[in-house]
Amino acid sequence: MAGTYDTEQQTIIDRIKCIAFREARDACATFINRKWITNKIHCTIRLVIEWWENSYDQCFTHYSNTGSKLKLSKASHDIIRKASGRQGKSCSVVVKEIAEKQKETAVRRTINNYRHREGLKPLRVIPKSLKSxxxxxxxxxxxxxxxxxxxxxxxxxxxxxxxxxxxxxxxxxxxxxxxxxxxxxxxxxxxxxxxxxxxxxxxxxxxxxxxxxxxxxxxxxxx
Incomplete structure (x- = not known):
């Protein structure tokens, strides 16, 4: 699936593939486009757009601090689990907590998707009915x-x-x-x-x- 890697080696491989497929398109394979490459190598459209016009030499540049990882670390997953079922731990709050503690960038949708996949939910406070x-x-x-x-x-x-x-x-x-x-x-x-x-x-x-x-x-x- 797209967005499941977080290793530098795999990123370098995908960068090279993007450039290779773009060159094949320029040569004669007119059916190749960005979406086709995304489906073929199982990466994000963002990576294809950023790299398919670059040279092969640029593929080996360090990438760790150039953007958010596409897969959260185990420590970030533990933060999400601990925050679930607790009051005041919405997806937005968890995003900030991960950024502060793990120095990882995430979005609310990532947190929500993980919670949904694992069956986790933030605490929902149900107000008491008015029975005075x-x-x-x-x-x-x-x-x-x-x-x-x-x-x-x-x-x-x-x-x-x-x-x-x-x-x-x-x-x-x-x-x-x-x-x-x-x-x-x-x-x-x-x-x-x-x-x-x-x-x-x-x-x-x-x-x-x-x-x-x-x-x-x-x-x-x-x-």
Whole structure:
């Protein structure tokens, strides 16, 4: 695979191959291009671009401090492992830590790819649900306020006389909308109860709040 080497010997070999393939292209092999060379010798397109126009003598120059290695050292891998599952150790933070401790250059994507490949994940802090007495009281009040509402009541949340009601979700009418002034103007099979002009801000808020309220009541043993 591309980007799996980190030895100077292999880099020198790939530099020579880039130049050789470029010379073959100039001679008669017109099918050869940068992408073809990248796939052929399993290196990065960056290496091909940088070296295929150079001379063979330049291939033996020292490269260790001229850029980032394409494979992190074992010590850097250990840093990634130790940082996983800990708060405040995102990929960006780990990149800086590797640069400071190992003097290696990496990018966030490299860290993320390694974590994904090894099944490692940075710590994700899940906030506690709001279950204080005040929150429970507020949700109970809202539930009591909404429990006797009808379809007409929900549609009255619309900010004007005209509002939009989404049709039933069908593959060939995904973006269809019905403009109605009364619930009777909409056929029963096409009604979407809490859908109003700002359905995300109003309708879904009420649905989500009521659902959360039921969870709180169950957790308190009241239902």
């Amino acid at each position: 007495e005040t929150h429970i009281s507020d949700r109970l009040w809202l539930s009591g306020w909404l429990k006797n509402w009808t379809e007409e009541d929900f549609l009255h949340l619309a900010p004007s006389d005209e509002f939009y009601v989404c049709t039933a979700h069908r593959s060939y009418y995904q973006n269809d909308r019905i403009c109605a002034r009364s619930i009777e103007d909409i056929e029963e099979h096409e009604r979407y109860r809490e859908m109003v002009k700002n359905q995300i801000c109003i309708g879904l808020f009420i649905m989500f709040t009521c659902k959360t309220l039921l969870c709180v009541i169950k957790d308190k043993g009241d239902s």
